[in-house]
Amino acid sequence: MWRNFIFKLEKIFFYFFLFCLPFQSRIFLREWGTEFNEWNSAFLYLTDLILSAVFFFWAARKSFWFSEIKKWKIPSKIDILLIAFFLISGISLIKAGNLALGGYQQLKLLECLILLFYLKNNFGKIINFDFALKILFSSAIFQAVLAIGQFSVQRDFGLKIFGESPLGINIDGAAKIFASGVKMIRAYGTFPHPNILAAFLIFAIFGFYLLCLRKKDISFKKGLFMFSGFFIVVFGLFLTFSRVATILFVFFSLLVFIILFFRKGFYTDFRKKTLMLSAFFIVSVVVCLFFMQIEFYSRFVSNVVDPGINLRFFYNFISISMIKESPFLGIGEGNFVWSLKNHQGTLRAAGIIYKIDDQDSQVVAHTVPSWLYQPVHNIYLLIASENGIFAIILFLLFLAIILFPVIGIMKNNNPVFILYLLLFIFCAISLTDHFFWTLQQGRLMFWVLVGIIVSFFQSKEI
16 A cells, blocks of 8 residues: 555656746755855755655655565666766866865756656656656646736736746846837746746647657547647747747757658658648747747847857857866866856956947946856856866767667657657757756756656657
8 A cells, every 4th residue: 555655646746846847946055155146056946855755755665676676787878878977077076166066066966867867767657658748738838828928018927936037127137138129028937047948848849749649539629729738838939039949949840840741651650640730830830920020020130149149159268268277177066157256357358248239238347247157058068167078078978879769760650759859959959058957947857858768768658
């Protein structure tokens, strides 16, 4: 009886974790430095507590079966690479200017790796694949509805319990766009930035593609209901005005439909569903562009180069300098922002350029405003900077091993190839942003996706 009870609790808490993944609810633990900085602070998140419960019930469930010890398997290539990566990351703390901050970030990495191993061994066996995708999509609908509301009223709704950020046209730090001379905030949901909301909604959309293809029959009424949810999520995605994410969403969605249409096995098995999903996609995108053509023209054409893009070049320059200074051990796990105090000259130049490009910014010459202390917007450079070149080589090998089977999967006419394309999207976004490595929701998204993909090879149910 106790086995079944623990088993049910484990599943409930995991599904609850998936739904709560976007929430920024957290308790502040500690900050390092003279003033608050997101990247030099420690937090306890709601999702940390839920995951801890999942891991506890997992361990309790396993303890009932001592025969599991006899089933010990030789670690796979993925296991070895991740263990080696974690050890090298820990060794990099030798060079850390702030050991406590580095230790906190090392614990966050450990949490994500345990999550990966949990999914690898339980997803599809203990956790139902299709139901998990439904939970993610339901959470995405909630986020999209909130995003639409935020953009409509141009402010937040005070949902601090879910971690909603303070939003408003005159609030410093809130991401905005300018269209026809009018300043507007971008949609956040409960995420700390619109770009992260965009990534989560793309995650849900591609999960929706796969979920639809796996369904046996879809009635007309059910199809209309599904389209309603799909349209809301796409509309929410467009309201983030995230350029890289939106372009990748359109490109890879088209790639999914092209593969499904022109590969014979897919066309035979999924022709009607592909036509339905293509119609969902075309109608949603056309309607969104029609109602937001002025905003999109401003964001993607007239103001295509903004101050944020220019700042990325400065961070890349600093990152490369750090790699040259300490190529093998790096500067220490989680210490990139902490070490920026050694690059004041470059940051002052970045601040002056930003002021020239953005007249609304409050930048004073010869000073470095606190908001300029950010990680490099490229996780590959970030890993190389903090952990050294051996760490980034291991991480790239890890990604290569995961992504390589996509060719064989498509040859077998398995629609799970969609998840691999989603991982390609995440890897592409990681060239221009850092949240998959530095922020709670981004980390969890990345490792949940990787865990699902890895689990595919070990579960016949999927």
